[in-house]
Amino acid sequence: MIKIAVHGICGKMGEITARMISAQKDMKVSYGIDPFTNGNSMGGAPVYRSCDEVPSDESCDVIIDFSNFKAIPALIRFAEFRRIPVVVCTTGLDVETKELMYNASKIIPVFHSANMSVGVALLKALAAKASTVLGESFDIEIVERHHNRKIDAPSGTALALADAINEANGGKFDYVYDRHSRIEKRCKSEIGISSVRGGNIVGDHEVLFAGENEVIELTHRAQSRDIFAEGAIKAARFVFERENGFYTMEDLIVI
Ligand SMILES: NC(=O)c1ccc[n+]([C@@H]2O[C@H](COP(=O)([O-])OP(=O)(O)OC[C@H]3O[C@@H](n4cnc5c(N)ncnc54)[C@H](O)[C@@H]3O)[C@@H](O)[C@H]2O)c1
Numbered sequence: 555m556i557k558i559a560v561h562g563i564c565g566k567m568g569e570i571t572a573r574m575i576s577a578q579k580d581m582k583v584s585y586g587i588d589p590f591t592n593g594n595s596m597g598g599a600p601v602y603r604s605c606d607e608v609p610s611d612e613s614c615d616v617i618i619d620f621s622n623f624k625a626i627p628a629l630i631r632f633a634e635f636r637r638i639p640v641v642v643c644t645t646g647l648d649v650e651t652k653e654l655m656y657n658a659s660k661i662i663p664v665f666h667s668a669n670m671s672v673g674v675a676l677l678k679a680l681a682a683k684a685s686t687v688l689g690e691s692f693d694i695e696i697v698e699r700h701h702n703r704k705i706d707a708p709s710g711t712a713l714a715l716a717d718a719i720n721e722a723n724g725g726k727f728d729y730v731y732d733r734h735s736r737i738e739k740r741c742k743s744e745i746g747i748s749s750v751r752g753g754n755i756v757g758d759h760e761v762l763f764a765g766e767n768e769v770i771e772l773t774h775r776a777q778s779r780d781i782f783a784e785g786a787i788k789a790a791r792f793v794f795e796r797e798n799g800f801y802t803m804e805d806l807i808v809i
Pocket of ligand 1: 567587623645
């Protein structure tokens with residue numbers, strides 16, 4: 555039985571993750587950490603208000619985190635001190651926190667990705683590959699669609715897709731977000747990135763390769779937030795068996 559602690563267990567993603575862990579045959583939630591706990595247990599597992607409150611005889615094999623960027627330094631110090639592999643899914647981490655994670659990864663396995671969907675990781679890898687195979691005669695455009703409550707644009711995932719394509723091509727692309735302000739023809743060295751906002755769309759990402767006589771489209775559609783918890787649980791299984799080091803979703807995808 556793999557014992558998982560969930561950091562941020564009272565939040566939307568923490569609750570989904572705890573529920574999905576409990577549904578696995580070989581996993582259980584050993585405890586949770588969340589300052590907004592009302593002191594009750596979650597599905598039989600105790601919930602502590604902070605890492606400092608976790609008793610020294612309380613054990614787990616991996617920590618999965620969906621919390622707040624401000625909480626990550628304390629979590630990393632806790633995981634490092636207790637030698638527990640950690641899967642950090644919280645986004646918006648600053649440079650210092652990332653550095654703390656890289657340093658900790660010399661002592662424990664640390665996994666981090668701003669998008670824990672296995673499907674998105676696969677889309678990134680496929681788009682990067684397609685761009686090198688298709689070459690310069692194909693124009694690349696990325697279109698992302700999200701619900702009407704999202705305030706940032708383009709999505710971090712659209713940018714990550716563009717970055718994956720750009721890295722595979724020696725960094726030769728510029729990103730163009732707003733064609734309205736440009737009265738000129740599209741040039742070959744650009745990736746156009748467009749955002750659509752409406753209704754309750756969980757998150758769609760489409761990478762378009764448009765040639766003279768054919769168009770290739772690679773599309774990922776998220777249908778529920780469960781995909782992020784699924785990815786986090788896969789990552790937990792992955793780090794459970796790994797040496798110390800820093801890992802991302804790219805390490806889970808082999809194509
Ligand atoms: N990587 C991904 O694929 C992915 C997917 C979804 C969400 N996220 C990120 O996960 C984070 C949480 O998302 P959410 O929608 O569940 O948010 P949420 O606000 O519903 O939940 C956050 C939880 O973290 C708890 N928390 C705050 N400070 C804490 C601390 N010091 N220690 C422990 N817990 C603490 C809060 O009490 C809350 O219960 C965000 O950063 C979000 O962007 C990442």
